[in-house]
Amino acid sequence: MKFGYILLALLISFCFSLDLKAQWDGQVSQYWKVKTFFNPAFAAEKDSIQATLLHRQQWVGIENAPKTFILSADMPISFLGRKHGVGIVALTESSGLFKNTSVGAQYVYKKRFKRNLLNVGVQAGFLNIGFDASKIRIPDSQKEDGLEIPSVPAEARVIDGNIGLAWVAPRYYIGISLTHITQPTFELDDGTATLVGRVYYFTAGYNLRLRNPLYELQPSVLVKTDNVVTQYDVTARVVYNKMFNGGISWRKDDGFVFLLGINIFGVDAGYAYDLSTSEIALKSGGSHEFFVRYAMPIKLAKNGQNRHKSVRIL
DSSP: OOHHHHHHHHHHHHHHHSOOOOOOSOOOSOGGGOGGGTOGGGTTOSSEEEEEEEEEEOSTTSTTOOEEEEEEEEEEEEETTEEEEEEEEEEEEEETTEEEEEEEEEEEEEEEETTEEEEEEEEEEEEEEEEOGGGOOOOGGGOOTTOOOOOSOEEEEEEEEEEEEEEEOSSEEEEEEEEOTTOOEEEEETTEEEEOOOEEEEEEEEOEEOSSTTEEEEEEEEEEEOSSOEEEEEEEEEEETTTEEEEEEEETTTEEEEEEEEEETTEEEEEEEEEEOSGGGGTOOOEEEEEEEEEEEOOOSOTTSSOOOOOOOO
C-alpha cells in the first residue's frame, strides 16, 4: 500500500477517535479555498504568491448576525537550499456586541517524498476581543434593582498559536491541525473572563479525473471539533475545463451549501449560499459567502531542478 493511503487511514482514525463534541472558529463554507485559516501547514501549497479575501454574511435577516472577513497571503521561499513557506492570515468578525480580530504569521517546513510533500506548519500571533457595552439595551420593565449594567466598551488581547500537518500529493491532500494550542483566556474586566478552547481540524480532498478530460470531480471533507461539539462538511464539486466549477456541500445538523466558481487569468472567485434546514431557517434567509484569490506564479529552483506539478485541488 502506498504511503499516502497509509497516512490517510491514520489521519482519519485519529480524527474520528477523538471525543468529537463545542464551539469553534468562524464558520467558512468554502473551506478548501482558505485552508491556511485553520491549518498553517497549507501555506505556500502552490508555487505562487497568493492573496485571498473571503467575506461571509451569516444568517441574513437576523439582526446582529455574524459577519466575517478573512484576508490571507502566502508564498514559497528558498533558504539554505531547501524550499519553505511563509504566510499571514487575518480575521475580523462581528457578532452582536462582540468584535473579534486575529492576526497570525505562518511558517511551513517542507519535506519532499518523490512527487509528494509533507508540510509541518506553525502559526503565532494574537487574538483581540472587544465588547461594546454602550449598546446594551434592556427594557425598563426587565431591569432589576441593584443590577449593575456595564456601559463602556471593553477590550482584551492575548497571544495565540496554531500547529498543523499536511500531506500534499498531485491529486489529493490531507491535513490535521490544532488551533488555540495555549487555550488563551480573555479578561474583559475584573468579573468577566472567557476561554478560547482548542479546536481540532481534519480536512482531505481528491481530484478525480472523469472519462471526459474537460471535467473533474473534486470531493472534499472538513471535520472540526473542540471535544464538545463536532461539525462535518462533505462537499462534491465538478470543474469544467479548469475554469468553471459548481457543487454542493452537506453540513451535519445544519443543511446544505450551494457553490459556484470561476478561475480565469490568475483570479479564482467563488460564491456559496448556505440553506439551513435547522430551526434558524424560520428567521433567516440563509448565509452568503464570497471568495476571491489572485495568484502570481513564481519559480524558485534553477532550470531542471525540483520541478513538480502544482496541486489543482484548490
